Amino acid sequence: MTLYACPKTAMHHMHHRMGRFGLFFLRHIFSFRSTRTCCLHQGVLAGSHPCYRSIIPGHSCQHRRAESTALSQHMQDLTVPEQRLLNKLYQGLIGGQRASLAESITLVETQHPRKKELAQVLLQRVLAYSREQESRNGGKPMAFRVGLSGPPGAGKSSFIEVVGKMLTGLGHKVSVLAVDPSSCTSGGSLMGDKTRMTELSRDMNAFIRPSPTSGTLGGVTRTTNEAIVLCEGAGYDLVLVETVGVGQSEFAVADMVDMFVLLIPPAGGDELQGIKRGIIERADLVVVTKADGDLVVPARRIQTEYTSALKLLRRQSKSWNPKVVRASSLSGEGIPEIWAKMESYRDAMLASGELQGRRMAQQRIWMWSLIQENVLSHFQNHPSVREALPHLEQRVTKGAISPGLAADMLLKAFSSSSASS
Ligand SMILES: Nc1nc2c(ncn2[C@@H]2O[C@H](COP(=O)(O)OP(=O)(O)O)[C@@H](O)[C@H]2O)c(=O)[nH]1
Ligand SMILES: [Mg+2]
Numbered sequence: 001m002t003l004y005a006c007p008k009t010a011m012h013h014m015h016h017r018m019g020r021f022g023l024f025f026l027r028h029i030f031s032f033r034s035t036r037t038c039c040l041h042q043g044v045l046a047g048s049h050p051c052y053r054s055i056i057p058g059h060s061c062q063h064r065r066a067e068s069t070a071l072s073q074h075m076q077d078l079t080v081p082e083q084r085l086l087n088k089l090y091q092g093l094i095g096g097q098r099a100s101l102a103e104s105i106t107l108v109e110t111q112h113p114r115k116k117e118l119a120q121v122l123l124q125r126v127l128a129y130s131r132e133q134e135s136r137n138g139g140k141p142m143a144f145r146v147g148l149s150g151p152p153g154a155g156k157s158s159f160i161e162v163v164g165k166m167l168t169g170l171g172h173k174v175s176v177l178a179v180d181p182s183s184c185t186s187g188g189s190l191m192g193d194k195t196r197m198t199e200l201s202r203d204m205n206a207f208i209r210p211s212p213t214s215g216t217l218g219g220v221t222r223t224t225n226e227a228i229v230l231c232e233g234a235g236y237d238l239v240l241v242e243t244v245g246v247g248q249s250e251f252a253v254a255d256m257v258d259m260f261v262l263l264i265p266p267a268g269g270d271e272l273q274g275i276k277r278g279i280i281e282r283a284d285l286v287v288v289t290k291a292d293g294d295l296v297v298p299a300r301r302i303q304t305e306y307t308s309a310l311k312l313l314r315r316q317s318k319s320w321n322p323k324v325v326r327a328s329s330l331s332g333e334g335i336p337e338i339w340a341k342m343e344s345y346r347d348a349m350l351a352s353g354e355l356q357g358r359r360m361a362q363q364r365i366w367m368w369s370l371i372q373e374n375v376l377s378h379f380q381n382h383p384s385v386r387e388a389l390p391h392l393e394q395r396v397t398k399g400a401i402s403p404g405l406a407a408d409m410l411l412k413a414f415s416s417s418s419a420s421s
Contacts, residue, residue: 082118090125093234096173098207101234105209108226123226126233141258141359143232144346145239149250150263151275155289156242158329159263161197166335167238168205175207175236176200177227179220179243179253207236220252221369228256245275254282255365258355259345261285264306266299280306281313284322284345287338292328299326319352320345384413 078086089107092100104126108119133142148156157178164174176197200206211224224241231239243253254260262283264275280286286306291299306324315321323341327334349355379385392406 078121086118086122086125089122093126093230094129096235101207101230102209104230105227108230109223119226123229126229130229130233139356140350141355143237143239144259145228145241145257146342147241147243147253147257147260148263149243149245149253149260149279151245151265154263154265155329156263157197159287159289159327160240160242161200162329162332162335163339164197164200164206164240165203166339168203172238173205173236174200174238174240175209175231176240176242177209177211177224177231179211179224179241179249207231220249221256221366221373224253225256225366245279250279251282252369254279255362258349258358259284259342261287263287263289264302265289266291266295266302280309282316284316284320285338285341286310286322286324288324288326290328290330291326291334292331317349317354319348319354379414382414382417384417385410388413
């Protein structure tokens, strides 16, 4: 990474690299005048943003102050109504108001460029608040994030309804985010949305929200991750993320939760075909669903099969061995036991520090998947690339040139005109 001798040059270069929003965002962070965001701004400069360490030479307090003053001069970006909106959302959200949480999630889901910027400002404030809460809590996360995946019809929503009711009954605040990668492409929904969670959706201590995605994996990553952060800030101590086991979305979800649960119906081979081996490896707990009536016998069989299958897999964690359990949402059998397992998982992972470590690693994964998504779309939309692409693609298809050569040519077109812009 380049080292810049003066902050002004650094900012100039950053502007080029990060685009308008990057700069807007930095300015905002640097000049927020509340004490809370003051720590945030220190955090951004001091530790959590390694690129600044190398961009800003010496990295002294004086440099920091100079940067921050220079930046705050520009900070007239938020209009008064925008500031008012953000304050209202933030106060409402940390005060636990459902309407504010819902509105905030809508803001992070937006495609509108300006609103996207506002959403990032709000998220930074909520993250700073959560960090403060966490440090008061002895460094422990305020919420337990659980991902639930499995084939369509496995019984995920029914399971969440029953577990969710039990948990609100125990005094927990439960939020449910349903990630449905099919909702944009097909217009249809594999989830059946809230329909199976009728009771839970009427519960004042529960918050249920389908999490529409922009149809790409990056969409799942961004909106769901951000919605999780918002739910946590709003005081929900359990965040459940339901996702259908199609495409790559379940892997994305596995990368954003503390515990990943795979639900499997007691069905024949064909229905289980769709379950990817890779996702079984990610499961901290496997639940064989619908263990009631005629299905008890097949449920037992599936449980035995998966128990032996899991034994062959590499262990993911020092402090936890994945388990296979049976449950019925219809009869309620096995449900309290499953929650007990989830709690012991959480306690073991917290005690060993693995849970905190996983979260830290996830932040990095999250950042990189957004970068990948963005860089690729930047590349694809670049005028030189767009111009050369159809022709080169055709030549590659025909075998006239090698894919490697075509890729090199496109990358060259991209980087040479980016550098001169
Ligand atoms: N017998 C039985 N049926 C269940 C159970 N849980 C869910 N179902 C049924 O399985 C179907 C799919 O359930 P749903 O919760 O929507 O599955 P999802 O697609 O994984 O969310 C529905 O017809 C449910 O009534 C259960 O514990 N026992
Ligand atoms: Mg469902």
